[in-house]
Amino acid sequence: MFKGRKLLIATIHGKEKVMQPILESKLKVKVVKNKFFNTDELGTFSGEIEREGSAIETLRKKCFIAMKKNQVDLILASEGSFGAHPFYFFTSANEEFVMLKDFKNDIEIVVKVLSTKTNFLTEEIIDFHSLLNFAEKIKFPSHALILKSDYKNFKHCCKGITNQKTLIEKYEFFQSVSEKVIAETDMRAMFNPTRMQVIEEVTKKLIEKCKSLCPNCKIPGFDVKEVISGLPCKWCGNPTESTLKYIYECQKCNFKLEKKYPHKKENEDPMYCNNCNP
Known part of the structure; x- marks a missing residue:
């Protein structure tokens, strides 16, 4: 689906330095340069222009504007945000999103990495x-x-x-x-080698998702749509809050697939059971 096609990375901050070799090697695309779209119009890290909307909304805008201005129908955009880690106190985090938007086939593939690898300060x-x-x-x-x-x-x-x-x-x-x-x-990518490492990581994750094909229609991006809890306790058998199964769904044909025990265990340690360890 992607082989031999032109792919444009919607950036003015040099992200293609780490993205291009991965995309061309794994997806067999030809990366072309963004010549006509200043992505800073949608927000700057330094604060002159505030980003409006969520990261996903901004990615869609980037892809759409880049497609219109560059006349390329396969667009990749990334969006980073920086701040306190949502789970670890006194730790900074880099949350990096990447979206691959295929306007020709009406496909949108999104991945995210949350990393503590950042020097944001x-x-x-x-x-x-x-x-x-x-x-x-x-x-x-x-x-x-x-x-x-x-x-x-x-x-x-x-x-x-x-x-x-x-x-x-x-x-x-x-x-x-x-x-x-x-x-x-x-925090602009070309001035921050540490962030570049996270962008490389999220690009590799995108490749993995692109290689996940729907069993029904073979469209890439077949991924988890819903996480179902209820893994039974090893002692009492009651459902716990741990993951019991994943529900996969195709964004194109809506085919669904249920996979039980995604973490390769059929019961949970009693220490995580609200009945055995209230």
């Missing part, structure tokens, strides 16, 4: 020593940083700082024009 700088400490924490200069005059509604912003000479010059400038100096990690 923001901090108010009180003096040059604290700026150097911040730079060290985010792995500067291999990773770029941003200086802003405030967290939000800032008047001045300098992105992509990658050497100490520029860092000193910009810091002195911000001191002269602003009451605050805010430092942030530059």
Whole structure:
């Protein structure tokens, strides 16, 4: 379905550096360059333009605009967000989504990776020593940083700082024009090798999902639609909150397939049973 077709990666931030070799090798597509679409129109990490809507909604917009402006009907877009990890306290996380949109065949394949592999950080700088400490924490200069005059509604912003000479010059400038100096990690992919690793990881996950074909119509992207809990307790046999089965569904023909015991166990340890261990 994808072999020999042109695929456009909707980015201006160099993500094709890690994505292109994987996509061309595994999907046998020909990756072409995005020439006409500035993806920053839909939101920037530094905050000049706020992203409207969810990551998935933004991905669909990226794919649609890229398709219209570049006249390519197979589009891949990614969207990252950064902040506190939803499960681990005091840990930052990178949530990276990738969408492959095939307008010719009306198919949409989406995958997500939630990773603790990130140097996302923001901090108010009180003096040059604290700026150097911040730079060290985010792995500067291999990773770029941003200086802003405030967290939000800032008047001045300098992105992509990658050497100490520029860092000193910009810091002195911000001191002269602003009451605050805010430092942030530059999370744009071409300035953040750590994020690039997560983008590579999510691209490989996309390939796995593309190779999952519907048993009925052979359309790629056959995936879990619903997770059913109720794995029985090993002692009392009562249903627990652990996963009993997955329900797979094809987005094209709506064929469904039930797979019991996806974690390769037919009962649960009593420690996870609300009856045996209330």
